[in-house]
Amino acid sequence: MIRALLCLLLWSLPAQAQEETIENPTGETIVAGLSQNLIAITTNFTGSEILIYGAIKREQAIPEGAPIQVIATVQGPSGPLTVRRKERKFGIWMNTEAVTISRAPSFYAIASSVPLNEALSETENLRHQVTIPSAILAVGIASEAEDAPVFLDALIRLRRENLDYVLNENSVKLLESTLFRADVALPANLTEGEYRVRLFITRDGVVIDKHEEIITVNKDGLERWIHNLAHEQPLIYGLLALFLAVFAGWGASAAFGLLRR
Amino acid sequence: MQLYLPIAELSVNAFALLGLGGIVGILSGMFGVGGGFIITPLLFFMGIPPAVAVATGANLVVASSVSGVLAQLKRKAVDFRMGFVLLAGGLIGSALGIWVFAWLTTLGQIDLFVQLSYVLFLGLVGAMMFKESLGALLRARKPGAPIRRAHVHYAVHKLPLKMKFRASGLYISVIPPMLAGAAVGFLSAIMGVGGGFIMVPAMIYLLGMPTKVVVGTSLFQILFVTAFTTVMHAVTSQTVDLVLALLLIIGGVIGAQIGSKIGLKLRAEQLRILLALMVLAVCLRIALGLLLTPDELYSIAPGRFP
Numbered sequence: 029m030i031r032a033l034l035c036l037l038l039w040s041l042p043a044q045a046q047e048e049t050i051e052n053p054t055g056e057t058i059v060a061g062l063s064q065n066l067i068a069i070t071t072n073f074t075g076s077e078i079l080i081y082g083a084i085k086r087e088q089a090i091p092e093g094a095p096i097q098v099i100a101t102v103q104g105p106s107g108p109l110t111v112r113r114k115e116r117k118f119g120i121w122m123n124t125e126a127v128t129i130s131r132a133p134s135f136y137a138i139a140s141s142v143p144l145n146e147a148l149s150e151t152e153n154l155r156h157q158v159t160i161p162s163a164i165l166a167v168g169i170a171s172e173a174e175d176a177p178v179f180l181d182a183l184i185r186l187r188r189e190n191l192d193y194v195l196n197e198n199s200v201k202l203l204e205s206t207l208f209r210a211d212v213a214l215p216a217n218l219t220e221g222e223y224r225v226r227l228f229i230t231r232d233g234v235v236i237d238k239h240e241e242i243i244t245v246n247k248d249g250l251e252r253w254i255h256n257l258a259h260e261q262p263l264i265y266g267l268l269a270l271f272l273a274v275f276a277g278w279g280a281s282a283a284f285g286l287l288r289r
Numbered sequence: 290m291q292l293y294l295p296i297a298e299l300s301v302n303a304f305a306l307l308g309l310g311g312i313v314g315i316l317s318g319m320f321g322v323g324g325g326f327i328i329t330p331l332l333f334f335m336g337i338p339p340a341v342a343v344a345t346g347a348n349l350v351v352a353s354s355v356s357g358v359l360a361q362l363k364r365k366a367v368d369f370r371m372g373f374v375l376l377a378g379g380l381i382g383s384a385l386g387i388w389v390f391a392w393l394t395t396l397g398q399i400d401l402f403v404q405l406s407y408v409l410f411l412g413l414v415g416a417m418m419f420k421e422s423l424g425a426l427l428r429a430r431k432p433g434a435p436i437r438r439a440h441v442h443y444a445v446h447k448l449p450l451k452m453k454f455r456a457s458g459l460y461i462s463v464i465p466p467m468l469a470g471a472a473v474g475f476l477s478a479i480m481g482v483g484g485g486f487i488m489v490p491a492m493i494y495l496l497g498m499p500t501k502v503v504v505g506t507s508l509f510q511i512l513f514v515t516a517f518t519t520v521m522h523a524v525t526s527q528t529v530d531l532v533l534a535l536l537l538i539i540g541g542v543i544g545a546q547i548g549s550k551i552g553l554k555l556r557a558e559q560l561r562i563l564l565a566l567m568v569l570a571v572c573l574r575i576a577l578g579l580l581l582t583p584d585e586l587y588s589i590a591p592g593r594f595p
Contacts, residue, residue: 071532073293074300110590112397120579122401123588182587216293216300247295251532254295258527266523269348269531270516273538277355280542 054091058227058239059083065241067214068248075216078102078243080139081209084229090205096236097140097147098200099228100210101158102243104135105221106165111179127172127179131165134219136193139210141200149233156228156235160184160193191215218245296530297341303536305335310349310537314544317353318360319552320489320504320564325350325482325515326411326571328537329403337533339400343390343481344522344529345537347515350483352538354512356545361505368457368502371466372509375488378470379477379514386478387521397590403480404575410476411572414490419565421494425558457498457506466496474514478521483511486568500557 060082067076080100090096109132115124140147144159153159161184169176187193192215200210214223223243229236247255258265292303309331313324325346332342361367393399452463469491473484488507492498498506523529552560 069293071293072291074291107591110397112588112590114583114586114588116582120401120405121583123397126397179587183589186585186587186589216291217298219298251293251295254531258296258523258529258531262524262527263520265527265531266520266529269523269529269534270351270519272531272535273348273352273519274355274516276535276538276542277352277357277545278359280546281356281359284546 052236054231054236055087056091056096056229057085057237058229059085060227060239060241062225062241062243065243067218067243067245069218069220069245069251070247070249071251073216073218073251075218076214078212078214078225079209080212080225080227080241082227082239083207084205086206091231094232096202096205097142097230098202098208098210099138099140099144099147099158099230100200100212101139101163101224101226102135102137102212102214103133103163103224103226104245105219105223106131106133108132109183111183113179113182125173125179127169127176129164129166129169129180129183132183133163134192134221135214135223136160136163136187137196137212138194139196139199139212141198141202141208143197144195147230147233148228148235152230152233152235156226156238158226158228160188160195192217214245220245220247292532292536294337294530294533296528297337297345297533299336301335301337301533306533306536307540310540311544312540313349313537314353314356314541314546315548315551316544316567317350317357317485317541318545318548318550319555320485320548320560324353324541325477325480325484326407326486326568329481330407330571330575337530338528339403340394340526340528341530341533343403343479344519344526345534346481347477347483347518347522348529348534349537349541350477350515351512351519353541353545354483354508354515356542357508357549358505358512360546360549361508364505366502366505367509368454368498368506369509370452371454371457371459371496371498371502372506374452374463374466375470375473375506375510376513378467378472379474379484379510380517382471382474382476383478383514383518383521384474385471386475387518387525389475390479391525401579404579406476406480408572408576408579410487411568412576414486415565415568415572417494418490418561419569422558422561422565426562429558454498457496457502459496459498461496469495470510470514473510474518477511477514477518483515485511486564489564504552 063079084096109129110126111129112123112126114121148158153162157163166180173179184193200208202208223245225241225243227239290303291300293300313328316324328349329342329346333339393402451460453460473488476482476484485507489503492503492507519529
């Protein structure tokens with residue numbers, strides 16, 4: 029019994045800490061779930077669709093005033109990146125300048141019930157880092173190139189063209205200001221790791237409540253075995269690759285030899 | 290059918306890869322080249338990361354050259370002694386190449402270096418072969434024209450450390466074949482090629498080897514150098530993709546057997562002129578990529594580089 033109480037206490041602590049950062053005058057909270065918390069990358073993996081669904085829980089009637097809005101974000105594992113630019117030198121195009129981005133997510137998708145600038149104010153975006161540029165940490169890039177911001181724009185543009193960064197405004201379906209759902213497509217070239225799903229409800233551009241979930245993306249089956257072997261036993265892996273190649277070459281030669289007879 | 294590649298971390302069409310392997314295999318069997326100089330740029334165009342394309346390309350060349358070497362062995366067209374001398378140089382060159390590859394990757398200049406190497410070597414070798422084989426074809430048509438000597442004695446033949454290569458009918462210094470082997474080993478590591486397109490002309494024009502043993506011997510050397518390169522890349526950078534390699538290999542080994550049969554039906558000059566034209570076409574394609582304004586000036590690489 030005491031242990032159960034302790035568990036409950038520990039479990040509620042972070043929730044309380046979070047409450048303090050968000051002012052919630054109307055007492056509306058998010059209740060949400062995901063269609064899956066685990067994505068397995070197997071040999072025939074061609075991408076995945078996740079469904080984020082939920083409801084806005086209230087103790088009282090829907091407050092008067094601006095309607096409530098929902099924003100959902102899915103963020104892949106982050107890491108440092110180098111963005112390079114080609115320039116013509118001696119008649120040929122080569123990489124000349126480079127800018128290092130301290131941290132950028134491998135995947136980032138935003139879905140919202142109305143255009144993002146209506147759903148979220150500038151200050152709230154700074155606080156919660158919702159938009160694509162605010163999800164990228166690019167400190168000290170100004171010293172690396174004269175026009176460093178251009179490199180950052182290029183990174184976002186390239187990743188958006190590649191559908192690694194997605195902004196789907198008006199894609200969250202919100203029913204009666206209470207029930208909502210958002211569909212987010214994950215591409216085939218997913219990086220392994222933990223994907224952070226965040227949900228925000230806002231009114232007048234101000235965040236009222238926030239909810240977080242984690243999706244784990246893992247390689248599975250043969251893919252997992254190959255990947256692990258390559259990184260943990262590289263010599264054995266290299267020799268295996270070699271053996272397969274030699275065996276296949278010999279096998280084809282022998283098979284064709286038999287056919288000729 | 291889409292397949293997910295575990296090391297390249299992307300999904301590709303399995304049949305496209307099988308077909309690609311098949312084409313490369315046919316070239317391999319016909320000309321005694323590994324076909325890496327075609328497959329590596331094609332893998333780049335498919336969006337495979339360059340490091341994975343180069344390492345996996347080397348693995349593919351292993352398979353197609355095993356198949357090719359076996360076919361050539363039956364015809365007794367391999368000069369083992371020459372093969373081992375070339376190989377000794379090749380391993381040294383490959384080790385050096387893997388080190389340079391890693392260094393240029395951190396500088397962000399690996400793509401440029403690889404492309405420039407392609408343009409330079411393919412252009413030079415292609416032009417030389419084209420000119421020579423066209424001349425040979427024209428001479429063959431004109432009866433009574435002076436017959437070319439088996440090989441000409443250059444300064445190469447005055448070097449020390451001479452050795453007898455019976456299968457090739459040569460008595461030359463081991464230094465030029467060692468150097469040629471090292472150059473090819475270096476290119477194998479950097480460009481993901483077997484180096485046959487350099488080795489074959491070097492053997493014919495530099496060492497004066499008879500055409501009938503050239504293909505088999507170059508395949509023999511390429512086999513061991515690319516085997517070494519594959520394992521080295523797997524150990525140093527974990528960039529060999531088994532699934533990608535397996536698909537290319539299945540197409541490749543079947544193609545190699547077909548190619549080796551086609552090769553028997555064509556005359557040596559015709560074979561060489563075809564190879565020369567192909568080498569020049571690839572060279573031109575890559576040169577245009579360097580000279581024309583690219584569609585995209587920016588590129589993203591993971592990690593933090595100085």
